[in-house]
Amino acid sequence: MKTVRRLFQRDIVGAVVFVAVAFLSLFFFIDFVDELGDVRPRGYTLLHAFAYSLLLVPGHLYELAPIAVLIGTIYALARLAQSSEYTILRTGGLGPGRALRLLASLGLGFALLTYLVGDYLAPVSEREAARLQAGAKGAQVVGRSSAWLKDHASTPDGERSYSVNVGATRADATLQDVRIFEFDADGRLLRRVAAARAKVDQGHWRLEDVLVTRWSAGDAAAPAFASEQRLPSLDWPSSLSAGVVAAAVLPLKTMSTVELFRYIGHLADNEQAAQQYEIQFWKRALYPFACLVMVALALPFAYLHARAGGVSLKVFGGIMIGISFVLLNNMASHLGLLRNWTPWIVAAAPSALFLLLSLAAFSWLVRYR
Structure with missing residues (x-):
């Protein structure tokens, strides 16, 4: 079992890191090119644009973590299935429940990493990026106008x-x-x-x-x-306090889970509307667990024979699933704000829906394929 665990960890972690680096490189290039239009000989220089784009990387990593986990896991499992290694593992006693537990442990590790990046690294880097851009461009204004x-x-x-x-x-x-x-x-x-x-x-x-x-x-x-x-x-x-003021004037994405919780308490004490911040709080609290959902979504691809499509086709399917998850997650937030739905249900609904779909697909493949 230890050998199988090491095989999964090596292949899946390596594939996820590769996909994450590829995505982050693409987004860094897009951000850097977008900032080149504001570069001036004096003031906002090329170095400022590079540093600003680099400071946005942790935020992109937090947003892309579930998609990178999904695509990387699908790629690793599809390769094992194509080379018949996964079939050999199944013959050697790797049942569906044991495979799901192995992937769940990896998913928890990815979820913990996503939480640390999203709650500690990304908010600080986003604030520093906003201050760097405002100071270098001479605008001096950071965040919302009022x-x-x-x-x-x-x-x-x-x-x-x-x-x-x-x-x-x-x-x-x-x-x-x-x-x-x-x-x-x-x-x-x-x-x-x-x-x-x-x-x-x-x-x-x-x-x-x-x-x-x-x-x-x-x-x-x-x-x-x-x-x-x-x-x-x-x-x-x-x-x-300075934290409450920063929460009011800075963008929502620069706030950590703890800061959101404190600011929601401040709004409640002063009888102010907090629906938008409550939705953001629950999204931040539950978003890391989307990595668990993504590894569960990827597991059915290991039970598809190579004749059902090559690795590239399966990876493409994973990209489409990841994009649909992001779209549904963003759409649920806007609908919840418009319809005044319960915040934690709005935040949990997309992940719960995709988890049910993955478990249904997994059960069907194990039983009938």
């Missing part, structure tokens, strides 16, 4: 709620065009703080070039009035 956040605080004058608008974030993590609206417990607007720049620190924001506008409701003795005050800087106490 974002709204909410905060609450207890003050000596009573409960206060805050609506915070961040215009953009710069490559050096400085926020710009920040507006803070302060409301009392009854929802009356008390103060607006507009700052040209802001830095998020532990427990407070450091605002610069500040314009503070205050409103007074007035009463019978004193009429309502508004006053303005310009300050060079202002410290604003806030529970909004």
